[in-house]
Amino acid sequence: MNEYFKKIIRFAKPYKKYAYLNIFFNILYALFSAVSFVALIPLLQVLFDDEKKIYEKPTYQGLTQLSKYLEDSMSYFLSQYAEEHGSQSTLIIMVGVILTLFLLKNLFNYWAMYFITFLRNGVLKDIRNAMYKKTLELPLSFFSEKRKGDVISRMTSDVLEIQHSFLSVLELLVREPLTILFTIITMFVISPKLTLFVFIFIPIAGFIISIVGKTLKKNSQKASQEQGYFLSIIEESLAGLKVIKSFNSEPTFNSKFQESTSEFYHLNNKILNRQNLSSPLSEFLGIVTIGVLLIFGGHMVLVDQTLSGASFLGYITLAYNVLTPAKAISKASYSLKKGDAAAERVLEILEEENPITNKENATQKVSFDKEIKLDNISFKYEDDWVLENFSLDIPKGKTVALVGQSGSGKSTIANLLTRFWDINKGSIQIDGTDIRDLNLTDVRAMMGLVTQDSILFNDSIKNNIKLGKEDATDEEIIQALKTANAYEFVKDLPEGIHTNIGDSGNKLSGGQKQRLSIARAVLKNPPIMILDEATSALDTESEKLVQVALENMMMNRTSIVIAHRLSTIQKADWIVVMQKGKIVEQGTHDSLYHLGGTYTNLVSLQTLE
Incomplete structure (x- = not known):
């Protein structure tokens, strides 16, 4: 046969x-x-x-x-x-x-x-x-x-x-x-x-x-x-x-x-x-x-x-x-x-092996208690190394910002933390346990992701936001929208939170879509928040509204902020400056600015006072 x-x-x-x-x-x-x-x-x-x-x-x-x-x-x-x-x-x-x-x-x-x-x-x-x-x-x-x-x-x-x-x-x-x-x-x-x-x-x-x-x-x-x-x-x-x-x-x-x-x-x-x-x-x-x-x-x-x-x-x-x-x-x-x-x-699709799966007897983890540790990690998408021997500690409750030119490996770190890809060498640990040994669903449940592209679906605002929490009540959704500085425009829509936003949310402006993405992450209420250039595609007015929403969301959370616009990360607890997959500088905004190095040049290029 x-x-x-x-x-x-x-x-x-x-x-x-x-x-x-x-x-x-x-x-x-x-x-x-x-x-x-x-x-x-x-x-x-x-x-x-x-x-x-x-x-x-x-x-x-x-x-x-x-x-x-x-x-x-x-x-x-x-x-x-x-x-x-x-x-x-x-x-x-x-x-x-x-x-x-x-x-x-x-x-x-x-x-x-x-x-x-x-x-x-x-x-x-x-x-x-x-x-x-x-x-x-x-x-x-x-x-x-x-x-x-x-x-x-x-x-x-x-x-x-x-x-x-x-x-x-x-x-x-x-x-x-x-x-x-x-x-x-x-x-x-x-x-x-x-x-x-x-x-x-x-x-x-x-x-x-x-x-x-x-x-x-x-x-x-x-x-x-x-x-x-x-x-x-x-x-x-x-x-x-x-x-x-x-x-x-x-x-x-x-x-x-x-x-x-x-x-x-x-x-x-x-x-x-x-x-x-x-x-x-x-x-x-x-x-x-x-x-x-x-x-x-x-x-x-x-x-x-x-x-x-x-x-x-x-x-x-x-x-x-x-x-x-x-x-x-x-x-x-x-x-x-x-x-x-x-x-x-x-x-070919049904039998394709998925390299990113749970190990047998993967450890269950429902809380984040101490720190995220990137220990001497190296990673490449194809032939060239994007990250080499990269190490970074992110303590619980702190906001760590990653800055650098395009192609320096910032977004790759977000992809590795969420296990969209797996590292080639080293380890990424949460509270001392390698994330590859943890249950994949648990790892992603602990993280909220807001990307530069506001990925929304052809559905109501309510259904888009409650992806983060399927059993959320209307009151919880409205509260998340308020935290994300989005309820002001949502309440004026014809059907409020039940309004359909069209294919990819095309009935909304860029700033409105991004605030809905933030509301979705807020409703999920994860202990770790990853923001991958969340404001880079916005105009100045929208950026200010979104920045307030981001600050509301990051309050009392561990946050990894990947930023292109340095104005958005001045208040970060720790700033890591990257170049070609390696750390060239790290410190607070003030210490790095007065250092007169790569970070100072980046700030000068953006005419930041």
């Missing part, structure tokens, strides 16, 4: 009762599919008065005479019934029997499809849920190498392709092979000689069909990657629409998008045309088989007279009945090739 199919099929376990019911009704469908066509033989005998008149009940004389025994038994029943009720009445009964058989066959088909629907949609739901959960769990480093649009494509189009391919095959695994099996058994009973030819032909047809489908997986992978690329262009274009318009770059982005969709168009044409070839090819090969059967069978009826005309017509009908499931199987083999490509991309 296909390796990807095995991995995907585990998602079907919770829905196995639907699989069993599907199998049960598919078996009945396959059985009645053969029986309903066999029932045509006596009907044809009645219509053409071709039946042998048999008035003695036949006896079974072994497997080799099974065909003759069944045919004689049918003739015996028809002879008896026609003798008593006449041919017209026999015909009506036979038509009634055939209609009943076909009705049951189609009812069983409906019930089989009814139950498989719950399995298919359930697996689709569970794979998407598993992918979304894994996406939230994976470290930021994974997404720095992947396009967002590609991840979205995997969660939408690729998962849907799995449903159309792998899960469609589930329907065929029992129904179509059993339909073929029961039909061929019936054909063998009618005429072993003709049926042997079918056995010779089917492998040849299967080989021809498999050759045509070989390139499908490769082209499907390329198409999925291309779709991920143009979805990324859409996502980036919507996020950066202001920049695109201000630089008159609409033609550039439009051209890039059209090149991608054009490539996707050509790949899809190749895939679908190759896939569409399966049905007519398998049907043509089937008709060739029937054509040869007509020649051989016709000889047996007209010349050898070893087969009755009614039995031969019934046999041809059964042979044609093999075509539909054979076409479905050949089409499914093409779908599997596409499903392989989709499953590979889906499983």
